[in-house]
Amino acid sequence: MTAVLEATGISKSFRGLQALRGVDISVEEGQILGIIGANGAGKTTLFNCITGNFPPTSGTVRLDGADVTGQPAHRLAHRGMVRTFQLMRPFHTMTVLENVEIAAMSRGARGGTARREAGETVERTGLGEWADQLSGSLPAAMQKRLELARALAMRPRVLLLDEVLAGLVPAERAPVLDLLENLRDTEGMTMVFIEHIMAAVRRLSDHVVMMDSGAVLATGSADEVLTDPQVVEAYLGKEASDA
Numbered sequence: 629m630t631a632v633l634e635a636t637g638i639s640k641s642f643r644g645l646q647a648l649r650g651v652d653i654s655v656e657e658g659q660i661l662g663i664i665g666a667n668g669a670g671k672t673t674l675f676n677c678i679t680g681n682f683p684p685t686s687g688t689v690r691l692d693g694a695d696v697t698g699q700p701a702h703r704l705a706h707r708g709m710v711r712t713f714q715l716m717r718p719f720h721t722m723t724v725l726e727n728v729e730i731a732a733m734s735r736g737a738r739g740g741t742a743r744r745e746a747g748e749t750v751e752r753t754g755l756g757e758w759a760d761q762l763s764g765s766l767p768a769a770m771q772k773r774l775e776l777a778r779a780l781a782m783r784p785r786v787l788l789l790d791e792v793l794a795g796l797v798p799a800e801r802a803p804v805l806d807l808l809e810n811l812r813d814t815e816g817m818t819m820v821f822i823e824h825i826m827a828a829v830r831r832l833s834d835h836v837v838m839m840d841s842g843a844v845l846a847t848g849s850a851d852e853v854l855t856d857p858q859v860v861e862a863y864l865g866k867e868a869s870d871a
């Protein structure tokens with residue numbers, strides 16, 4: 629099987645601080661890759677290098693085999709790769725539906741089509757009853773769903789999720805996990821997700837990469853990685869409370 633998304637040898641320095649040191653990840657079509665690691669390990673920086681927020685200092689990003697290193701987010705979105713952000717950035721003075729509609733329009737949907745697709749996405753992400761609320765007035769859990777809805781409205785084939793469950797109580801996490809699993813199983817969507825909640829990593833990941841100090845420390849199935857003594861020592865010992 630060929631990788632849909634493959635990042636090889638990704639390094640990134642910020643004025644002397646080496647945030648990434650030759651990171652390799654790859655994910656095959658219809659698979660979910662989970663990325664774990666302590667705060668500051670470089671997970672979000674890796675996403676930023678992959679999704680064109682800034683170019684890596686060195687290394688190559690390939691999407692469907694094509695070199696897309698450093699391409700801006702909008703061009704990657706047209707190629708089918710979209711991400712969510714850890715800190716949400718919706719337009720707070722617009723309604724939930726309008727926010728999602730704008731995302732649909734950004735990939736070319738127009739007029740009634742954009743509105744209809746936005747409505748479907750809003751329902752699918754459990755935001756139906758909030759559709760006409762200003763997004764700035766949403767509770768945190770619903771803002772998270774809006775971030776996901778905006779990404780899905782862009783119809784990605786490859787979706788990168790940065791801590792999409794953070795700040796949600798367990799009852800709020802379940803529907804998001806159900807949705808992500810459904811997107812993989814029914815639409816074959818490929819996903820990479822950064823997550824600190826180990827129950828979610830176990831449930832969703834076909835494959836896990838554990839990062840430490842800007843490098844990959846362990847990779848394998850969730851069972852293999854989460855029981856790896858180095859991973860337990862470097863990360864899980866500190867984070868196990870939420871597992």
Ligand SMILES: Nc1ncnc2c1ncn2[C@@H]1O[C@H](COP(=O)(O)OP(=O)(O)OP(=O)(O)O)[C@@H](O)[C@H]1O
Pocket residue numbers: 642645647665666667668669670671672673674
């Ligand atoms: N734009 C930037 N400028 C300078 N340093 C940065 C920048 N972005 C990240 N860093 C640094 O790079 C390192 C990796 O940060 P990063 O946010 O990627 O970690 P992370 O694994 O995503 O952490 P968390 O789990 O807290 O989100 C940190 O030392 C961080 O301070």
